[in-house]
Amino acid sequence: MRNRYLVLTELFLPTKGGTAVWFDEVYRRLGGKEIHILTAQVPGAAEYDRDHPNSVHRLNLQRVGWLRPESLGMYLRFLVCALRLALTRRFDAIHAGRALPEGLVAWLVARLTLRPVVIYAHGEELTGWGRGNKYKAMCFALRHADRVIANSDFTRDTLIGMGVRPERIVLIHPGVDNERFRPGLPAGDLRARLGLGDSARLILSVGRLSRRKGFDTLIRSLPALRERGVDVHLAIVGIGEDADYLDGVAREAGVAERVHRLGHVPMEDLPRWYNACDVFVLANREIGGDTEGFGMVFLEAAACGKAAIAGRAGGTGSAVLDGVTGLRVDASTGAELVDALARLLDDPPLLESMGQAGLARVRQSLSWQAVAERTRNCLRA
Numbered sequence: 001m002r003n004r005y006l007v008l009t010e011l012f013l014p015t016k017g018g019t020a021v022w023f024d025e026v027y028r029r030l031g032g033k034e035i036h037i038l039t040a041q042v043p044g045a046a047e048y049d050r051d052h053p054n055s056v057h058r059l060n061l062q063r064v065g066w067l068r069p070e071s072l073g074m075y076l077r078f079l080v081c082a083l084r085l086a087l088t089r090r091f092d093a094i095h096a097g098r099a100l101p102e103g104l105v106a107w108l109v110a111r112l113t114l115r116p117v118v119i120y121a122h123g124e125e126l127t128g129w130g131r132g133n134k135y136k137a138m139c140f141a142l143r144h145a146d147r148v149i150a151n152s153d154f155t156r157d158t159l160i161g162m163g164v165r166p167e168r169i170v171l172i173h174p175g176v177d178n179e180r181f182r183p184g185l186p187a188g189d190l191r192a193r194l195g196l197g198d199s200a201r202l203i204l205s206v207g208r209l210s211r212r213k214g215f216d217t218l219i220r221s222l223p224a225l226r227e228r229g230v231d232v233h234l235a236i237v238g239i240g241e242d243a244d245y246l247d248g249v250a251r252e253a254g255v256a257e258r259v260h261r262l263g264h265v266p267m268e269d270l271p272r273w274y275n276a277c278d279v280f281v282l283a284n285r286e287i288g289g290d291t292e293g294f295g296m297v298f299l300e301a302a303a304c305g306k307a308a309i310a311g312r313a314g315g316t317g318s319a320v321l322d323g324v325t326g327l328r329v330d331a332s333t334g335a336e337l338v339d340a341l342a343r344l345l346d347d348p349p350l351l352e353s354m355g356q357a358g359l360a361r362v363r364q365s366l367s368w369q370a371v372a373e374r375t376r377n378c379l380r381a
Contacts (some may be wrong), residue, residue, distance in 0.1 A: 002031060002034055003030045003031040003034070003035060003092060003376060004031070004034045004035065004089070004090065004091045004092045005027070005030070005031070005035050005036070005091060005092060005093055005094070005095050006036050006038065006082060006085055006086055006089075006091045006093075006094045006095070006106075006109075007023065007027055007035065007036065007037045007038065007095045007096075007097070008038050008039075008078060008082055008094070008095070008096045008097060008102040008105060008106050009023050009037065009038075009039050009096070009097030009098075009102055010039065010040050010061055010074075010097060010098070010101065010102060011023065011039070011040075011097055012024060012037060012039040012040070012056070012097075013048060014042065014043075014044045014045065014048045015040070015042050017208075018174065018294075018296035018297070019097065019122060021296070022174050022175075022296070022371075023037070023097060025175065025177065025368040025371070025372075026175075026368065026371055026372045026375055027054055027372075028052070028053045028054060029368060029369055029372035030372050030375065030376055031053075031054070032053050032054065033053070033054065033055045034055075035054045035055065036054070036055045036056075036057060036085055036089070036091075037054050037055065037056045037057065038057045038059065038078065038081055038082055038085065039056065039057070039058060039059070039061075040058065040059060040060075040061040041058040041059060041060050041061070042058075045058050057081060057085070059077045059078065059081060060077065061074045061077065061078070062074070071101055074101055075101050075104070075105060078101060078102065078105040079105050079108065079109070082094075082105055082106070082109045083109050083112065083113075086109050086110075086112075086113045086115070087113065091113075091115055092115070093110075093115055093116045093117065093118055093146075093379060094106045094109055094110040094113075094115050094116070094117045094118070095117075095118045095119075095120075096117065096118070096119045096120065096141075096145075097120055098119070098120060098121075098122065098125055099119055099121065099125070099126075099137075099138040099141045099142050100125075100134060100137060100138050100141065102119075103117075103119040103138075103141035103142065103145065104137060104140070104141045106119065106141075107119075107141050107144055107145065110146075116146040116147070116379055117144075117145050117146055117147075118145065118146065118147045118148070118149060118378060118379065119141060119142060119145040119147075119148050119149070120148075120149045120151070121142065121148055121149065121150050121151070121155050121158075121159055122151050122155065122293040122294070123150075123151060123152060123154055123155040123158065123291065123292070123293020123294060123314055123315045124290060124291055124292065124293045124314070125138075125293075126138070126155065126158050126159070126162065127158065127286075127289040127290070127291055128288065128289040128290045128291075129289075130289075138162075139162050139163060142159060142162060142164050143162075143163050143164055143165075145164075145168065146168065146379065147168055147169075147170055147378050147379055148164055148168055148169050148170070149169075149170050149171075149172050149375070149378060150169050150170070150171050150172070151172065151173060151174055151293055151294045151315065151318070152171075152173065152293060152294045152314075152315030152316075152317070152318035152319070153171070153315065153317065153318050154293070154314055154315030154317065154318070155293055155294070155315055156169050156171055170374075170378045172371060172374045172375060172378065173294065173318055173319070173366060173371070174294055174296045174299065174366075174371065175299070175362075175366045175367055175368040175369075175370060175371035176296070176299040176300055176302070176303045176362050176366055176367070176368070177303075177367075177368060178303050178362060178363055178367050180271055181271045181274065181299075181300045181303035181304050182271065182303060182304060183275065183304055183305035183359065184275070185271055185272045185275045185304070186272065186275075187272045187273070187275040187276035190269070190272055190273060190276040191276050194233060194235065194260050196233060197231070199231050200231045200232070200233055201230055201231060201232045201233070201278045201279075201345050202232075202233050202234075202235060202276060202277045202278050203218070203232060203233070203234045203235070203277060203278070203279055203280075203281050203341070204234075204235050204236075204237070204273055204274060204276070204277035204279075204280050204281070204301075204306075205218055205234065205235070205236050205237070205238075205280070205281050205282055205283075206236075206237040206238060206270070206273075206280075206282070206297045206300070207237075207238050207282055207297060208238055208239070208240040209236075209238050209239060209240030209241065209242040209243050209246060210240050210241060210242055211242060211287055212284060212285055212286065212287045212290050212291065212292070213238075213282060213283075213284055213292075214282065214283030214284050214285050214311055214331045215236055215242065215246050215283070216242075216245070216246060216249045217283045217285070217331055217332075217333070217334050217337060218234060218281055218283045218337065219234065219246065219249050219250050219253055219255065219259055220249065220253050220334050221334045221337050221338045221341060222234060222253065222255040222258055222259070223253055223254060223255060224334070224338045225338060225341060225342060225345070226255075228342050230341075230342065230345055230346075232258065232341075232345070233258045233259075233260065234255075234258060234259050234260065235260045235262055235273065235276075235277065236259070236260070236261045236262060237262050237263075237264075237265050237270065237273060238263070238264075239263055239264050243261065243263075246259075246261065247261065270300075271300070271304060274300060274301050274303075274304035274306055275304050275305075275306075277301075277306060278306075278345065278351065279306065279307055279308070279309065279341070279344050279345065279351060280297070280298070280301035280306045280307070280308045280309070280326075281308065281309045281310075281337075281341070282295060282297055282298065282308070282309075282310055282311065282316075283309070283310075283311050283329075283331035283337055284310065284311035284313055284314060284316060284331060285311050285313050285331045285332050286313040286314065291313050291314035291315075292310075292311065292313060292314035292315065292316055293314055293315045294314075294315045294316070294318060294319050295310060295314075295315070295316050295319045295320075296319070298310060298316065298319035298320050298326070299319060299362055299366055301358070302325055302355075302358030302359055302361065302362045303358075303359065303362045303363075304359075305355045305356060305358070305359045306355050306358070307325065307326045307327075307344060307350075307351050307354035307355045307358065308320050308325065308326035308327075308358065309326055309327050309328075309329060309337065309340050309341065309344070310326065310327075310328050310329075311328070311329065311330070311331030312328045312329060312330050312331065313331070313332075316328060320358075321357075321358075321361070324354065324357050324358075325354055325355075325357045325358035325361060326354055326358065327340045327343075327344070
């Protein structure tokens with residue numbers, strides 16, 4: 001069965017980030033050139049799009065400072081191109097990557113062309129805009145969509161609180177590439193690069209270096225673990241605005257030699273870093289309404305057979321099953337995080353059993369092919 005979708009998303013590979021990966025992985029599995037992706041022009045796009053199985057259209061979606069609102073030009077470009085595509089091709093549905101800006105445009109195009117509209121909701125974009133005009137526009141788009149795909153139970157509950165009818169919400173978790181992320185990859189050279197001995201325990205954290213990811217709390221937990229006799233090191237993969245701040249935190253905590261900030265690592269090395277670690281941690285917290293909607297990095301760790309520790313804020317409960325595939329803690333302070341790390345690092349059998357439980361879960365129900373099938377069926381739900 002061929003699927004003919006028009007997909008509006010500002011975020012698409014080669015742009016970095018879990019959402020961009022999600023859309024690329026799903027729609028390449030749902031069809032070929034009959035699926036049209038309308039997205040942003042970014043560096044490296046021409047080379048990336050050349051062999052893509054879908055039809056990818058790129059637009060200049062930069063905001064213009066002197067316009068009011070600044071995003072007006074972006075909305076108009078999305079609308080004109082999306083409407084042209086929808087009027088010249090017979091799509092089965094219009095899909096939007098978020099409520100704003102894509103969802104509002106997708107809703108209008110879908111109504112003008114008598115097609116159903118599906119809007120994705122990721123969680124963090126729902127809680128950080130207060131209750132002003134943007135929030136009202138977001139609520140309008142979500143309430144009038146034929147289906148809203150929620151990435152977690154937290155996101156689903158937030159949508160219901162915004163007035164979206166529960167029967168229109170479909171819960172679809174993101175997935176993971178189980179062929180790329182898998183146990184047993186060689187990682188000894190990575191540990192040797194950090195100068196780790198056989199007894200050293202390595203914590204891995206992956207994500208954009210922003211405050212809500214909790215890298216600072218994780219760094220500050222290392223001295224307490226050292227006091228408990230754990231020979232512990234921390235490797236951080238990611239780039240972002242907090243790089244210098246985190247280096248300062250490591251120096252102040254007296255653990256600069258044990259914090260290894262790796263920056264951006266090659267695509268082929270990321271699964272090996274998951275294999276190199278003993279436990280994966282993202283100590284996420286909520287700051288001013290900004291929170292973690294799900295956390296695809298937890299699935300990547302699970303696919304490599306690693307237990308995870310997550311902050312309790314946001315939708316991480318759908319990514320890390322507390323007490324089964326890992327632990328969730330209050331990461332607003334470091335006390336629970338230190339206890340959770342000590343508990344797992346001092347109990348190798350527990351660490352192994354949680355890692356195997358996570359691996360079984362992602363292999364059974366969280367492959368990208370399984371996510372694609374749920375997406376294909378979401379309008380029938």
